[in-house]
Amino acid sequence: MNLLEEVIHYYQTNQAGFWQATQQHLVLSSAAMLISLVVGLPIGIWIAHRTRIAQVTINIFNSLRVIPSLAILFLVLPYLGLGFTPSLVALTFLAFTPVLINTYTGLRGVDRSVIESATGMGMSKKQILFQIEIPLAIPAIVTGIRIASVEVISSATLASFIGGGGLGDFITRGFALFDVPIMLVGAIPVALLALASESVWSIFLFLYQKPYAA
């Protein structure tokens, strides 16, 4: 029996477990993304108009970004223990940084003269934010979301080590038995999920920017 057949065979005999793990993986990743967006977007917008605070915040998060994701994920264990919530905390932290930094850079990158003409036309600060700054910053913001999504889907695999469940469970189980097909039942779908999320965001960006191209 070749390797691929063994992978398919293991999947067919463990379908319920597979779909449960996939669901866990998606719930964990989406929850982390949702929280980091709800918190990260407003903070990013808020600091974009406050240079002093922004510099400090961005510098702190840029240095924190250097810390390997495995360390961040495993460091929650001594303080928060095993399970879903500790995994969620670590993943949210990992997603938060790219969301925050890209929201900030996107808004800062908006041409000053565009904002000045909007002010000249009598638009209020709120109107400028929602009708000019945010729409122009969308490509950068979405790029941040794209980076964060891939990071989260990929790190959610590591969450299996700290009891977060998900598709990483097949990788750890397979490794314990040294059974490569079981490991692949986890590894292949995770890779496909990451690529799918990357493609969805790229297509979204393409469609968003298309009306303005050329």
Next chain:
Amino acid sequence: MSYFFSNFSYVMQLFGQHLRMTLIVLFISLLISIPLGILVVRVRWLHGPVLSILGVIYTIPSLSLFVLLLPLFGLGLKPAIIALVAYAQLLLVRNWVIGLTSVDKAVLDAARGMGMSSWQRFIQIEFPLALPMLLAGTRLATLSTIGIGTIAAFINAGGLGVLLFQGVITSNYDKIVTGSIAVSALAIATNYLLRFFERRADLVIRGDAK
């Protein structure tokens, strides 16, 4: 932190392994990405396909890639280095290509007018002007190698990730904290050092260096 002090030589040994793995990966990665970047700039139609392929590789989660390489290369340092080199290519090639294509065409025309050969133009003009971008790519690639290198401990490649995985499996929290601090210190120090070179190179090409 008591783990760190009572197992100082073991931690240092793993630190050494991690550093060695990172340096090997960096060396091989540069050896591939520098010619690849030049090729992509010279043969324009390769730009899209090559960067897309590197982008796809970069997107694959590291634990997945290590597992996918398992049937082909087994366990140990070798598959880890292969995966890490593959990851580093996107960051290196992308930055190097941006650096090379942003060299002012007028400068290159002037060099041609002065009778410089294409090899001289590359060595004396394009390479130094694109160097800051190459160094920026190298910094990002090194940081990503240090980070993903911790996960490589899962496939017995050694390094500081060993402390993290052992700590989690045996619930030895001191070990997790020690491993995290050691690997973060390595990443922060590397970031600082390479950023210094990056700024230095930037000053040199602007003619501001003392």
